[in-house]
Amino acid sequence: MPVFEYKCKKCDSKFEVLHKSTANMEDVICPKCQSKENTKLFSSFAAAVGHSHSSGDSCSSGTCGMAPMGGCPGGMCGLN
Numbered sequence: 001m002p003v004f005e006y007k008c009k010k011c012d013s014k015f016e017v018l019h020k021s022t023a024n025m026e027d028v029i030c031p032k033c034q035s036k037e038n039t040k041l042f043s044s045f046a047a048a049v050g051h052s053h054s055s056g057d058s059c060s061s062g063t064c065g066m067a068p069m070g071g072c073p074g075g076m077c078g079l080n
Helices: none
Strands: 003-008 014-018 038-041
Touching: none
Parallel strands: none
Antiparallel strands: 003 014, 003 038
């Protein structure tokens, strides 16, 4: 089930919607002002890629080895 980001045209708030099917993608309502005038935003995503690490590696210490310099990119290596 994909999660999409939207921005309300009336109140400028940003919010996410989990779409269970493509049928309800047109019925997006802003949770702040209840407006149906919203714009779908382009957003990035993170994909988990398999890697091996030693038991001493840790995201909190920035030594998991996922990033080129040995740190964790935003703490997203999956070891926390």
